Amino acid sequence: MNLYTRRTAVVSLGAALAAGLTAPADARDADVRRPTGSAPLRRAHAHNDYEHPRPLLDALDHGFGSVEADIWLVDGRLLVAHEESGLDPARTLEALYLDPLRRRIRANNGTVYRGHPLSLQLLIDVKSAGEATYRELSRVLHRYRDMLSVCRAGRVHGGPVTAVVSGDRAARAPMEAERVRHAFYDGRIEDLGTAAPASFAPLVSASWTETFRWQGVGPMPGDERERLRRLVAAAHGERRRLRFWATPDTAGPAREAVWTALLDAGVDHLNSDDLPGLEGFLRAAR
Missing domain, CATH: 3.30.750 (Transcription Regulator spoIIAA)
Structure with a gap:
């Protein structure tokens, strides 16, 4: 029995979340609600960010410099939830975080916060088996390399988003083996x-x-x-x-x-x- 069949069947994510996921991309992702001229908050970290009505976007509206997403590897996909019972095939890392960030960065001419060079920290907490989950995460992050900080042979080149991997410590070994890495380790x-x-x-x-x-x-x-x-x-x-x-x-x-x-x-x-x-x-x- 896979994790889909074990999870609690919750089809509706609530009206607020549904509105956030179905609104046009420009309405959902535009940097419009933060007060004009207010700098982002580098020190603010949104713990369990995905539990807010609008994952990622609520934190960005408040100017946060770091957000956290827990991931599970399920049938080859990275699903975002704190517990297995909360897994939903529609709530992938790409749908909730990577795709909205890419749209926002493109709309803001290369930054998460328009006019500010802050690199947003995306803390990815690995909940399933670390080695297998990281290998899939590495493949996914490679597709978003245009917006991510990267480490090549020990040298770091900053990007609009910096992915940091936390959680299951078994993710460390495959990370250390990579010569080109689009994620960093949470020690x-x-x-x-x-x-x-x-x-x-x-x-x-x-x-x-x-x-x-x-x-x-x-x-x-x-x-x-x-x-x-x-x-x-x-x-x-x-x-x-x-x-x-x-x-x-x-x-x-x-x-x-x-x-x-x-x-x-x-x-x-x-x-x-x-x-x-x-x-x-x-x-x-x-």
Whole structure:
């Protein structure tokens, strides 16, 4: 029995999503809703972006510099969902992310955000078997190479979109074997100080709750503040960016305290499902 037959049969994705997927391409993809002159937010990361009513597009409307898509390899196709029960053959990586990005970049004369050179990070979290899933992902990304950052023999050439592969660690081996690669690796804290170059693993991600006890209530303990500072310094010293997932994400003082600590320490990406909440925080902090 394949994953299609095991998934919950949900035909309707809701009126909002249906409208987003069936509207004309120019209406769906145009860079028109972000306030004129507002710069994109490099540090804003849309966690589980595909669960929003308009995957990708809602995050871009809020100026996010990074979006996350979980993928499963099913019958030779890359489907986007958090759990197997949510798999839908219409929700492919190409349909939800790669095709809309290509249209938008062409409409904006080569950039995701019109007038801004930001390379959007597309964090692709591999949920199915890593090696097989990455091999198919590599083939798919090759078809979109005109808009992607690329690494050739260890040298990186930037593009409007930078694909970074996270999730199942078995994806690492086939990635490292590629001489020309249209994706990069999401490392872990234990990768700091190793021989893996930043041209391969430019991002390091870790669980906040597994790394720190403090969840934003009361002052941050001094030893944890120092540990955060050391991790940022180590990542930046190796020309890598740092991100934490599982940070508090319920609106209120605790979330704002953690976000403030992350900003003050120089963490590169703040993780949230609350697009307007994180946008408002980051714009106010500028």
